[in-house]
Amino acid sequence: MTIHLIKLSVGVEDVEHLARIQAGRLKDALNSGEKPELKHITRNTPRRAAQVLDGGSIYWVIKGFIRARQAIIDIRPIDRTEGRPACGLVLEAKLIRTELRKFRPFQGWRYFPVEKAPPDAGGSKASGKDVPEDMAAELRNLGLL
Secondary structure: OOEEEEEEOOOOOOHHHHHHHHHHHHHHHHHOOOOOOEEEEEOOOOOOHHHHOOOOEEEEEEOOEEEEEEEEEEEEEEEOOOOOEEEEEEEOOOOEEEEEEEOOOOOOEEEEEHHHOOOEOOOOEEOOEEOOHHHHHHHHHOOOO
16 A cells, blocks of 8 residues: 655745756766766655555655655665665656645654645646746635635
8 A cells, every 4th residue: 555755845945946956966966976866865764665665755845835746766775974874765856746735844754645645736727827836825725726
């Protein structure tokens, strides 16, 4: 049975900012001779790794709202330079926007049941243009979207 993870993206302004940060990390890995794969390093390894790897994603909370997700394609141990063990969540590079959903702050990552995950964004349109994320969030809070 699939389960997702959810994580705050601290210091990130929007989905485009997260995409730029991740593109920079991929470029840095390539420039340093490492395999260019996107990894999120975390201290704790998910005990339910098999369920996460069964189609799970990491959902990113940005500025108080779930805004995007990325498929988790592998989970592997990582050795940090200071010798402490860590876990690398290997992510698919593609960021998939989700419908905005308010989410309270928390530390670390959490398991996120499939039934609580917001659906992928369906491309809300207004006059042929994308609705800005902040406006969509406000409209959703008012029950208009």
